[in-house]
Amino acid sequence: xxxxxxxxxxxxxxxxxxxxxxxxxxxxxxxxxxxxxxxxxxxxxxxxxxxxxxxxxxxxxxxxxxxxxxxxxxxxxxxxxxxxxxxxxxxxxxxxxxxxxxxxxxxxxxxxxxxxxxxxxxxxxxxxxxxxxxxxxxxxxxxxxxxxxxxxxxxxxxxxxxxxxxxxxxxxxxxxxxxxxxxxxxxxxxxxxxxxxxxxxxxxxxxxxxxxxxxxxxxxxxxxxxxxxxxxxxxxxxxxxxxxxxxxxxxxxxxxxxxxxxxxxx
Amino acid sequence: xxxxxxxxxxxxxxxxxxxxxxxxxxxxxxxxxxxxxxxxxxxxxxxxxxxxxxxxxxxxxxxxxxxxxxxxxxxxxxxxxxxxxxxxxxxxxxxxxxxxxxxxxxxxxxxxxxxxxxxxxxxxxxxxxxxxxxxxxxxxxxxxxxxxxxxxxxxxxxxxxxxxxxxxxxxxxxxxxxxxxxxxxxxxxxxxxxxxxxxxxxxxxxxxxxxxxxxxxxxxxxxxxxxxxxxxxxxxxxxxxxxxxxxxxxxxxxxxxxxxxxxxxxxxxxxxxxxxxxxxxxxxxxxxxxxxxxxxxxxxxx
Numbered sequence: 001x002x003x004x005x006x007x008x009x010x011x012x013x014x015x016x017x018x019x020x021x022x023x024x025x026x027x028x029x030x031x032x033x034x035x036x037x038x039x040x041x042x043x044x045x046x047x048x049x050x051x052x053x054x055x056x057x058x059x060x061x062x063x064x065x066x067x068x069x070x071x072x073x074x075x076x077x078x079x080x081x082x083x084x085x086x087x088x089x090x091x092x093x094x095x096x097x098x099x100x101x102x103x104x105x106x107x108x109x110x111x112x113x114x115x116x117x118x119x120x121x122x123x124x125x126x127x128x129x130x131x132x133x134x135x136x137x138x139x140x141x142x143x144x145x146x147x148x149x150x151x152x153x154x155x156x157x158x159x160x161x162x163x164x165x166x167x168x169x170x171x172x173x174x175x176x177x178x179x180x181x182x183x184x185x186x187x188x189x190x191x192x193x194x195x196x197x198x199x200x201x202x203x204x205x206x207x208x209x210x211x212x213x214x215x216x217x218x219x220x221x222x223x224x225x226x227x228x229x230x231x232x233x234x235x236x237x238x239x240x241x242x243x244x245x246x247x248x249x250x251x252x253x254x255x256x257x258x259x260x261x262x263x264x265x266x
Numbered sequence: 267x268x269x270x271x272x273x274x275x276x277x278x279x280x281x282x283x284x285x286x287x288x289x290x291x292x293x294x295x296x297x298x299x300x301x302x303x304x305x306x307x308x309x310x311x312x313x314x315x316x317x318x319x320x321x322x323x324x325x326x327x328x329x330x331x332x333x334x335x336x337x338x339x340x341x342x343x344x345x346x347x348x349x350x351x352x353x354x355x356x357x358x359x360x361x362x363x364x365x366x367x368x369x370x371x372x373x374x375x376x377x378x379x380x381x382x383x384x385x386x387x388x389x390x391x392x393x394x395x396x397x398x399x400x401x402x403x404x405x406x407x408x409x410x411x412x413x414x415x416x417x418x419x420x421x422x423x424x425x426x427x428x429x430x431x432x433x434x435x436x437x438x439x440x441x442x443x444x445x446x447x448x449x450x451x452x453x454x455x456x457x458x459x460x461x462x463x464x465x466x467x468x469x470x471x472x473x474x475x476x477x478x479x480x481x482x483x484x485x486x487x488x489x490x491x492x493x494x495x496x497x498x499x500x501x502x503x504x505x506x507x508x509x510x511x512x513x514x515x516x517x518x519x520x521x522x523x524x525x526x527x528x529x530x531x532x533x534x535x536x537x538x539x540x541x542x543x544x545x546x547x548x549x550x551x552x553x554x555x556x557x558x559x560x561x562x563x564x565x566x567x568x
Contacts, residue, residue: 077473
């Protein structure tokens, strides 16, 4: 159980995340939606501790994650993998090594600095790549892959961490619709294996299609939390004061994604 | 007058524009003149303080020419390729070529070793000295200042200290050049790291990798071609340094050069100078090629 309690983050005078409290059951797939600057990214980064909270706490199975330091913090990050909008692969390294980055926390420093991994780890990495039909690309440089392929490599990297949670920050915002679907399918797939997934999404339709639960943020606060079917167009208007189409357009523009498909007027 | 062209149009906007242009040009010219005057004043003051009197320069100039005339070998066309016994032959001029060649080889080896040692040292210190990934502000400031101190002290001063400590010989020279290279390359390496893309760094850290692992996996692959190019450039510089560091007994061809200069063995001065210039030119050409190859790989990756 991931327990978020009054989590707040201020940047100067601006409050990015404002007293967010959430309880996330193991194995849930949670979509976090909101307009640009709603604090989605900051929320996810605070859970992984890439950003430190100003107030509040994150607890995982009784451990206060917000208080962790040094090796304990790195162990937490390993169990709580992160997926980024821009994939964040090492472009000049081969795909296999990029995936093996997920094992670094378990490796002794010296052998990791020499890029030495065990045969078991290589097999694990290749199996993870194969799961997403990328085993053939293992020895290519990461920058030779398409965006959708790179994001799936990033998911394979996350899997090698053997995480309990995957935090995905706008994983499909830089992808075309077809690649977006393969990446979301991949995330849903690993979620079915029992990994909790928190995913920031700009696209409401995707959130409704893939998630068990949707959390909507506005100005750093939780303004909706429930199953996707209860997040109707009417609720969107109540919560954000704009129509669903306007919301979708705005959110897509904010992350630089292609504008959403417009419903054809009857 | 040609300025009149604007007035001739009779349009107020054109006239105003022309007047503004003229005023701006006057201001710019006055500024340039003032700057030039200040620069000239500074130059004169600097020359006066450092006793660089033009009269001395004027009187000394012909003597430079005279010196060059003296160190030039007396070669005779007829005997150019005769044996070392014949005056006026190339072999007579370069009669100690085998010894000098050996000394120059030693010099190049000193430079190579010093470059490698210094750059390895620089690599270790460059990561904490890069603002974007330094573990803390204190570590950043400390390593930056340390590298600064290393490169501020001239090689020849290090060499004097090491000759005193380790005795006369190449070891003192190698260490001296290595220390200076560490400081100089450490700064360049750190700046290359500061230009690296931090997204992979974030990913390595977010997956539980330590700071050192982040350096190894996220940063090093990005900056390596850059670093190689800096190391080669440093090697060129160090070849020159190694040629003169022998003046204080720190090994290499410099010791021999110092000797022949002090004893006024004029023709040998030119012989050694020629050999050094040839070596430096060869190394420059070679390393330039390698450097461009490294940079080419960097560009291809983008």
